[in-house]
Amino acid sequence: MADSKSKTRGATKGISEGLDTPRQARARLLPRISPNPDAFGSWTENFARFMGTPQFLLYMTVFCIFWLSWNSLAPEGLRFDSAALGFTLLTLMLSLQASYAAPLLLLAQNRQDDRDRVSLQQDRQRAERNLSDTEYLTRELASLRIALRDVATRDFVRSELRSVLEEVLEPKDDAEDDSDGQPTGTARSEQGPKNTTRGR
DSSP states (O other), rough: OHHHHHHHHHHHHHHHHHHHHHOOOOOOSSOOOOOOOOHHHHHHHHHHHHTHHHHHHHHHHHHHHHHHHHHHHSSSOOOOOOTTTOOOSHHHHHHHHHHHHHHHHHHHHHEEEEEHHHHHHHHHHHHEEEHHHHHHHHHHHHHOOOOOHOOOOOOOHHHHHHHHHHHHHHHHHHHHHHHHHHHHHHHHHHHHHHHHHHHH
């Protein structure tokens, strides 16, 4: 019983030590090749763009015509691809080119997708900033409208000035009326004593 318990403890201890400690790196036979992803990606994009141009199709057509004509019309000793075997070497070269072209096109497409994702994220951030700016301007305009309700308008100021001007001019008119009536009263008072002296 004690032996079995110690064995199970030792087994669990060995498992826990194996899980806790990192594994040692294995020795590599070949060195790890890690090309620059940006340079390699730009090269693949340029190559993928070149493969989609009419020049590439023209070059490939000229190459295939030269290959077929040379291996069909050249002397037997100079031919390197047999027409009897169906131009096996040409078929292998074209399939090899297709097998390399497909991953290159996928790499270029992945880089384009990454750029599209970044541009979409930037557009989304720009749209959010524009929305927040628009909301801020809307709030400012609403506050200005509320503040302008309490501000006197031009017509209101004119009407108030007119009423004040009328109030100022009314006492002057009353004073002028009083001053016009005083000379007549004095003249009558002056004429009154004169008449009385004449009567005497």
